[in-house]
């Protein structure tokens with residue numbers, strides 16, 4: 255990470271030598287850049303990215319995961335989609351602007367975190383605290399999280415830009431049962447494993463009671479309803495009619511969305527039993543059994559409500575439930591043509607991606623560094639200006655992560671244009687509706 259810090263300073267000399275750009279290293283490895291615009295009256299904004307990646311053992315890769323090998327128009331490497339593309343793309347766009355003697359009018363911040371994949375407590379959280387301590391208020395934040403989806407939404411044929419206006423919350427719970435240990439030759443009626451198993455599943459062992467009681471379907475109570483309404487016109491017949499009349503078809507649509515895990519995750523709080531540990535020896539009755547469950551919380555629920563629902567479902571005093579960590583879903587950012595950030599995104603997408611037929615609000619089912627910044631802005635948007643096809647999705651956090659050279663160039667072009675578009679101090683007349691773009 256220190257090497258990465260040296261590298262960006264070497265390859266983007268204009269950025270790091272500019273007299274109106276302040277560079278700070280935060281939390282040892284993260285980078286915070288303050289670009290001082292020429293007009294201090296304009297409310298600043300922030301571009302976020304992260305340099306850390308999930309592990310990538312070389313087995314199964316066509317090219318070594320840290321080689322950035324270029325092959326048939328693609329750059330291969332861990333982080334090429336998540337999220338070194340943004341970290342480098344933002345700096346490259348700014349470097350180009352500076353080399354053309356462009357001085358931004360509106361101030362902005364660039365945050366490059368170094369621990370997003372492990373919650374951002376040392377990077378993003380410290381950068382956010384620093385801005386807050388300085389009394390900074392931001393017009394908007396743009397971070398990773400969603401993209402231009404091409405052939406990914408079933409029934410929509412053309413590419414659609416989905417900008418996530420919220421993120422699901424999360425609560426992780428430990429379930430523990432402790433009992434007297436003993437010899438397996440004269441076992442008690444119920445063991446800690448059995449009790450814990452029953453708590454999670456009434457039929458087989460642990461995972462059932464909770465997994466068979468999925469938390470309620472919340473379609474219509476969160477931003478996914480807005481997504482469908484904005485997208486309605488892009489669906490093929492008869493889906494377009496259905497999506498345009500959600501007042502009538504909402505129950506059907508919500509049941510369809512529940513079929514696939516990826517869309518099911520949009521409409522409810524999900525339950526995943528992720529760890530289960532019990533037993534110490536083949537002939538010893540286990541003194542304790544423990545399971546860990548991770549819930550991802552839908553916008554219309556809170557961590558406290560989920561905890562309450564879980565306690566009621568388990569309903570067994572012998573099962574101790576401890577909260578490992580928890581946070582509520584992120585607030586829903588404003589979405590209309592009068593909102594500066596939204597306006598700028600629509601305009602910049604139109605400038606850079608003429609094939610995109612629609613710009614719609616969405617939900618990010620994962621979490622990003624931007625969640626630490628709610629004290630400096632209410633307008634947080636998660637959007638990576640990348641065209642993603644279905645075959646790209648498994649590469650993120652998976653094997654052979656890669657970005658096409660064309661996609662990367664487009665990303666830089668988008669950011670270049672975005673910085674320029676942010677220098678418009680007054681919003682032009684509200685014109686097109688997002689779905690008419």
Ligand SMILES: [Zn+2]
Nearest residue numbers: 336337370398
């Ligand atoms: Zn990421």
